Amino acid sequence: MDTQKPNPVVLASGRNRGDAPRSGVIHVNVRHTRRFTVVGNHLAQHAELSLVAIGLALHIQSLPAGARIGIKDLAARFPESEHRIARALRELEVHGYLARTRVRLPGGQVITRTVSYNRPGCVESDPHPDPRASPHPGPDPHPSPAPSRAAHPAAEAPPATTPAAVSPEAVAPQPPATPRTPGGSLPRPRNPDNPWRHEAAVTVLTDLRRLDSRLLLGRQDIECLAPAVEAWLERGARPGGITAALTANLPPQPRNPAGLVAYRLTAQLPPTLAHLPRPAAHVPPDPFQTCEDETCGLAFRSREPGLCGECRAEAGAA
Structure with missing residues (x-):
């Protein structure tokens, strides 16, 4: 008599199991009375x-x-x-x-x-x-x-x-806010789940200090700017071209290297290259043939065997 009965199980799809969908997920919902989040x-x-x-x-x-x-x-x-x-x-x-x-x-x-x-x-x-x-x-x-x-x-009532x-x-374990950019946000790639492209973007930003010591970026700045470099790579830009665009005509003493790089990555974002038509397939040359004139025996290219060009000209003149 003192045994507690469990909470009743209610199917979300209907009161009867006959109302359950034939395919897809079937929800079995139990009412929460404590330790839950809406x-x-x-x-x-x-x-x-x-x-x-x-x-x-x-x-x-x-x-x-x-x-x-x-x-x-x-x-x-x-x-x-x-x-x-x-x-x-x-x-x-x-x-x-x-x-x-x-x-x-x-x-x-x-x-x-x-x-x-x-x-x-x-x-x-x-x-x-x-x-x-x-x-x-x-x-x-x-x-x-x-x-x-x-x-x-956008049109929801206040909570x-x-x-x-x-x-x-x-501050140490937290990444910084996105650096200042012309449009307010850095460009991002359409397909962000590409580890090889992300690694190439991090390498481009890390190697900037090798070319110019004024572009020394911190680890957190590199993590924030890497998606913008990925957007460049996604549009067909090569790492050398990105490095040249970021290091050209630098001011004498940049006060905010990360902001300068973010500005150039946003303002100079290249357009997407148009799709180029594929070149025509390689057409193999005609095979070699041996002139059928017994006195000639010259090798020439032709689809069909016969006389070479000189022998045909002499036969036509005769």
Whole structure:
């Protein structure tokens, strides 16, 4: 009599099993009463985010306020590499699910303020500002713009609850914001999942200091600029041509090498080359034939055996 009965299982497709679809997934949903997170379909079924980014956004939204979500912390928690986690975090920033800004504390320490949005575009300000943070991080001549927050979808009602904010984290494990560009964002390749092209892009950016010591880029700047170089390579540009475009006519003392490289990668992005028609297939020459005149025996090319040209001319004259 004291045995507890389990929660009833309800099929999402209908009350009767006869209503289940003949193919595809069948949902068996059980009502959650504790330890659950509400996630909108605009995130779970996002058409542009990768599967790693969607899963990472779900994990971040399920964490309590104050949890650490640095790249090294996430890499220690999940089997994905730091590179894949950094790329997923950038995807969430581009689509407005995550905002990371640098602020300077009164003591001079620079921290990264990380805010998670469960519905992008509905909250425009920081819901939990840090009273220790100064609104002016310092005399930076080239400040990094805050990432854009695109709404998906745009005409949604404001959320019922305020998104959770994540506590500040150290700058070292976090990638920097995208450097300043003419259009506000760096170009990106259409097919980002190409490890060989990404490795070539990282090599181009790393070797810039070999040609000019003024273009010394940090590891985090290289990770941010690598997708833009991949876009150049995807459009048919060769690594030597990209290096020449980035190192030509440099100013005497560039104050922000990463911003300068980002500007040139965006402003000088080459167009996509038109498809060239394939050349005609190689036509083999006619085979060799031996002149049938017994006194000649000259070898010549012809489709059919017979007399050579001189012998035919003499036979015609006779």
